[in-house]
Each structure stands twice: as C-alpha cells, then as structure tokens.
Amino acid sequence: MTEIVEIEVELLAFGNGEIRIVEVPFDEFNDTNDWDKLELIFRYGQNDFQSRQQPSVSVGDVIRLNGKRFQVVSSGFERKEERCDANARIGTGTGMCDQILNAHGQCPRASNHL
Numbered sequence: 001m002t003e004i005v006e007i008e009v010e011l012l013a014f015g016n017g018e019i020r021i022v023e024v025p026f027d028e029f030n031d032t033n034d035w036d037k038l039e040l041i042f043r044y045g046q047n048d049f050q051s052r053q054q055p056s057v058s059v060g061d062v063i064r065l066n067g068k069r070f071q072v073v074s075s076g077f078e079r080k081e082e083r084c085d086a087n088a089r090i091g092t093g094t095g096m097c098d099q100i101l102n103a104h105g106q107c108p109r110a111s112n113h114l
C-alpha cells in the first residue's frame with residue numbers, strides 16, 4: 001500500500017475557511033522542495049483528481065506545509081507571514097509589535113507586549 005501524506009488546506013476562496021485534507025502519495029512527495037510539493041498539493045487538491053464534497057483548491061486558499069503557510073496566487077504560491085498585532089514596547093515608545101510570528105503562531109518578542 002502506498003503511504004499517504006495528508007496536507008491541510010484552508011479553503012478561503014470558496015470554502016468559508018474550512019479545511020480540506022489533500023492526500024498526496026508519499027513517494028511523489030518525498031525528495032521534492034516546498035515549491036514542487038505545493039504544485040503536487042494543488043494538483044491533488046482538484047476535485048477532477050481527488051473528488052471531495054468540497055471546493056477544489058483555488059487561488060486565495062492557503063496550504064499548510066511543514067508549519068509554514070502558502071497562499072495560492074495566480075502565478076503560483078506565496079509564503080504568508082503572520083505578523084503580531086499586539087501592543088508592545090518599541091524602543092522608548094509603544095506601538096504595534098509587528099514581529100513575524102513563528103510556525104506555532106507565537107510572537108518571538110512576546111515579553112515586550114503590554
């Protein structure tokens with residue numbers, strides 16, 4: 001039996017943000033870089049290819065891959081960086097923290113939050 005990798009896709013375009021699980025055969029997925037993996041996930045996320053009672057993966061959806069998030073754009077995929085919107089001490093004043101969150105959605109500068 002072929003091993004399957006399950007990838008979560010946030011269906012933001014037509015699925016109201018619900019999660020679609022895209023199954024990719026491990027032997028196709030192995031030894032490829034993130035961008036090739038994204039292409040595979042996109043292909044396997046089409047209902048023509050892997051039929052589900054959900055919308056196909058489309059432009060605007062976000063693929064979760066190895067703790068990173070990639071948005072499907074018309075020209076391919078774009079890494080999505082989440083930024084912290086907490087109030088924090090910045091230098092001698094205060095303002096929006098704006099640090100890039102880590103893979104777990106945590107702020108590396110949380111100790112500066114107010």
Ligand SMILES: [Zn+2]
Binds near residue numbers: 086098108110
């Ligand atoms: Zn922060």
